[in-house]
Amino acid sequence: MTASRDPDRLLQRAGVRGNPDRDQHFLVDERVLDRLPTYLPADADRSHVLEIGGGTGALTDRLLATSDQVTVIERDPDLVAFLRQEFADERAAGHLTVRQGDALEIDLPADATASVSNLPYGVSSEITFRLLPLGIPTVLMFQREFAERMAAEPGTSEYGRLSVSAQHYAAVEVVEPVPPEAFSPPPAVDSAVVRTTPRAPDYEVDDEDFFLRFVKAVFTQRRKTIRNAIRNTAHISGLDDPDAVVAAADEELVSKRAGDLAPDDFAALARLAVERGGTDG
Numbered sequence: 318m319t320a321s322r323d324p325d326r327l328l329q330r331a332g333v334r335g336n337p338d339r340d341q342h343f344l345v346d347e348r349v350l351d352r353l354p355t356y357l358p359a360d361a362d363r364s365h366v367l368e369i370g371g372g373t374g375a376l377t378d379r380l381l382a383t384s385d386q387v388t389v390i391e392r393d394p395d396l397v398a399f400l401r402q403e404f405a406d407e408r409a410a411g412h413l414t415v416r417q418g419d420a421l422e423i424d425l426p427a428d429a430t431a432s433v434s435n436l437p438y439g440v441s442s443e444i445t446f447r448l449l450p451l452g453i454p455t456v457l458m459f460q461r462e463f464a465e466r467m468a469a470e471p472g473t474s475e476y477g478r479l480s481v482s483a484q485h486y487a488a489v490e491v492v493e494p495v496p497p498e499a500f501s502p503p504p505a506v507d508s509a510v511v512r513t514t515p516r517a518p519d520y521e522v523d524d525e526d527f528f529l530r531f532v533k534a535v536f537t538q539r540r541k542t543i544r545n546a547i548r549n550t551a552h553i554s555g556l557d558d559p560d561a562v563v564a565a566a567d568e569e570l571v572s573k574r575a576g577d578l579a580p581d582d583f584a585a586l587a588r589l590a591v592e593r594g595g596t597d598g
């Protein structure tokens with residue numbers, strides 16, 4: 318195997334410093350860079366790996382060593398020009414595609430089999446909820462607090478809408494905390510690497526959009542009982558008759574607070590809501 322590209326040299330060659338206002342914090346800790354691709358599940362199909370936010374290519378380089386094909390999406394035109402030049406051989410050989418664009422808008426490759434990305438933190442939530450419905454395994458770097466909320470279990474202070482919505486699509490695990498010094502320039506916050514492994518949830522929902530909207534709605538009132546949260550948030554969930562849902566629901570369930578309900582409890586309530594509450598979705 319050829320030696321990996323040195324992240325500091327890549328920064329020098331690119332002639333960039335990383336602009337925090339453009340969500341640019343480049344990963345320069347080689348041990349973390351080397352570990353990132355290894356966090357994909359052992360049985361993951363690595364034939365086409367998608368990287369969001371390629372930067373100067375330190376992670377791209379590690380992904381090329383472990384997969385046949387890599388697609389990078391990068392918004393900054395100067396970095397796109399640098400990546401295309403730096404990786405000219407890999408592109409010519411058909412191993413690498415570098416696309417310029419905003420990861421929130423550009424069509425993501427439908428045949429990507431996995432994603433490994435050090436995400437721009439300002440839009441990490443929006444990007445994650447574009448990736449998760451693709452049903453591919455991911456290894457993603459986040460702000461640590463965000464990572465912990467994604468992976469949180471019911472009954473903990475981190476558990477919330479983000480946990481239920483992300484775990485609807487995949488098993489979510491925090492696999493490594495990463496300190497600010499691993500980046501150049503260092504971000505103001507701690508970071509963490511998350512692995513998501515797609516799987517069907519252990520509950521059924523008839524209307525996925527409604528389920529996600531319902532979860533969002535009741536967590537806006539997380540200090541209230543579910544009974545009151547359902548009644549007070551019909552403008553968000555779109556329920557026509559929230560009282561009918563509360564009346565039909567299990568008494569014990571609606572006396573709890575959102576933070577104490579497991580995902581399958583939300584699913585049961587959402588099914589009941591679709592049946593009894595009339596939704597405009």
Ligand SMILES: C[S@@+](CC[C@H](N)C(=O)[O-])C[C@H]1O[C@@H](n2cnc3c(N)ncnc32)[C@H](O)[C@@H]1O
Nearest residue numbers: 340342343344370371372391392419420435437
């Ligand atoms: C945290 S840096 C990671 C760079 C590199 N992958 C690394 O590990 O060092 C995030 C990268 O995403 C790019 N970026 C920021 N917002 C973006 C967006 N909306 N769409 C695509 N790329 C974006 C930035 O220019 C930057 O290169």
